[in-house]
Amino acid sequence: MKTNVKAVVVGGGAVGTSIAYHLARGGWNDVMLLERDELTSGSTWHAAGLLPLFNMSYATTHIHQYSVEFYKTLEAETGLNAGFSVVGNLRMAQSQHRMDEYMLYASTAETCGVPFEWMTPNQIKDRWPLVRTEDLVGAIYHPTDGYINPADVTMAMAKGARQRGVFIERKLQVDSYHWRGSEWEIICSKMVEKGGNLVQSNEKITITAEHVVTATGNHAQRTAASLGIKIPAIPVEHQFIVTEPDKELVKFRELGNSEHPVLRDADAKWYVREERGGWILGPYEKNAPARFEYGVPDSFRADLFPLDLDRIEQEYLSMIHRIPSTEEVGLKDDFNGPICYTPDGNPLVGPAPGLRNLWLAEGFSFGITAAGGTGYYLAQMMIELSVTGSG
Ligand SMILES: Cc1cc2nc3c(=O)[nH]c(=O)nc-3n(C[C@H](O)[C@H](O)[C@H](O)COP(=O)(O)OP(=O)(O)OC[C@H]3O[C@@H](n4cnc5c(N)ncnc54)[C@H](O)[C@@H]3O)c2cc1C
Numbered sequence: 087m088k089t090n091v092k093a094v095v096v097g098g099g100a101v102g103t104s105i106a107y108h109l110a111r112g113g114w115n116d117v118m119l120l121e122r123d124e125l126t127s128g129s130t131w132h133a134a135g136l137l138p139l140f141n142m143s144y145a146t147t148h149i150h151q152y153s154v155e156f157y158k159t160l161e162a163e164t165g166l167n168a169g170f171s172v173v174g175n176l177r178m179a180q181s182q183h184r185m186d187e188y189m190l191y192a193s194t195a196e197t198c199g200v201p202f203e204w205m206t207p208n209q210i211k212d213r214w215p216l217v218r219t220e221d222l223v224g225a226i227y228h229p230t231d232g233y234i235n236p237a238d239v240t241m242a243m244a245k246g247a248r249q250r251g252v253f254i255e256r257k258l259q260v261d262s263y264h265w266r267g268s269e270w271e272i273i274c275s276k277m278v279e280k281g282g283n284l285v286q287s288n289e290k291i292t293i294t295a296e297h298v299v300t301a302t303g304n305h306a307q308r309t310a311a312s313l314g315i316k317i318p319a320i321p322v323e324h325q326f327i328v329t330e331p332d333k334e335l336v337k338f339r340e341l342g343n344s345e346h347p348v349l350r351d352a353d354a355k356w357y358v359r360e361e362r363g364g365w366i367l368g369p370y371e372k373n374a375p376a377r378f379e380y381g382v383p384d385s386f387r388a389d390l391f392p393l394d395l396d397r398i399e400q401e402y403l404s405m406i407h408r409i410p411s412t413e414e415v416g417l418k419d420d421f422n423g424p425i426c427y428t429p430d431g432n433p434l435v436g437p438a439p440g441l442r443n444l445w446l447a448e449g450f451s452f453g454i455t456a457a458g459g460t461g462y463y464l465a466q467m468m469i470e471l472s473v474t475g476s477g
Pocket of ligand 1: 302304
């Protein structure tokens with residue numbers, strides 16, 4: 087195994103994998119990606135895979151827009167199909183106030199070149215008759231986004247990264263970082279399976295690198311402690327449920343109609359998309375509890391928490407209101423996993439405060455949507471600053 091490289095990226099989720107890929111694509115041919123368990127075993131594997139372009143910030147819109155375009159190119163490059171369903175995204179408004187917000191956003195979309203259309207309640211009803219529209223004022227429709235399989239897109243980026251020379255090492259956990267004047271010394275433990283758990287072995291490996299990027303997802307607090315800095319990002323619980331097939335939806339599709347776009351009710355705070363004849367409901371629930379404030383235990387791997395239906399009752403009822411056929415439909419599956427949040431919901435991307443050649447990519451709550459663009463822009467920043475000597 088190589089132990090001296092130009093850059094080490096820590097964390098093999100969607101974000102870290104994209105950064106490693108883009109550093110290699112930007113010309114750094116000596117990049118290593120380290121993952122303590124398996125690629126995608128953090129939050130990435132259980133994400134719903136939605137790629138919403140809607141965002142009020144110009145910078146974030148550029149990041150998301152890049153991801154959506156980039157993911158469409160990955161199959162041609164790697165031969166791996168990440169299951170990108172370009173079904174569009176319909177963001178509904180229950181009030182004029184909400185429509186005003188969308189109109190304000192439209193200037194960002196226009197500036198960033200994100201295509202969108204306005205829809206009236208009647209236009210929505212004509213196209214998607216299962217959706218109740220009497221209480222809607224309208225909607226903004228993005229035809230070019232949709233959803234993707236998060237694990238598959240990460241694996242496609244990993245394959246692309248390997249093809250470009252990135253070394254990917256799994257079951258290697260970074261325990262500490264030490265700046266040695268001109269490079270970082272990174273002390274790692276080989277991780278081994280013991281009775282289904284992942285534990286540190288006594289085997290230590292030291293890697294040296296000019297640059298380090300951390301993309302450690304829910305492990306941000308442990309990363310912060312080992313770097314001696316503060317990273318204001320902690321995991322909270324986030325759930326989505328999958329329903330049994332909905333007879334009305336199955337009938338609608340058998341008539342030759344195309345798949346519903348991802349539906350978002352911003353006022354009711356949920357998203358819904360089709361899944362094998364049924365629906366996925368993802369609520370932005372109130373009072374979702376924080377988890378692992380002081381660090382993720384080693385015993386927690388690609389695990390989930392128990393479903394808490396009471397917490398999402400309001401959103402569930404609101405889905406039934408919006409799509410009345412769902413009232414008769416049973417629950418098939420549920421996912422309640424950790425998702426990392428920062429106080430303002432934006433990820434922390436860029437140089438770490440006070441640390442030379444140390445870059446953060448932490449605190450992603452829309453990490454599948456943001457991974458592609460974050461990799462592209464962060465790699466660009468690192469490579470450019472390194473050339474100008476100000477990194
Ligand atoms: C239920 C649910 C639904 C979601 N739906 C969506 C969605 O539809 N769209 C969307 O964009 N986002 C969604 N998300 C959010 C998305 O899952 C995350 O934002 C994204 O996966 C974060 O990716 P990441 O690479 O930053 O972190 P992770 O995927 O958590 O990866 C971090 C990796 O770092 C590794 N690691 C940590 N510390 C170390 C160390 N010291 N040494 C080596 N390796 C280390 C971990 O093992 C892990 O594999 C959802 C989340 C949940 C919980």
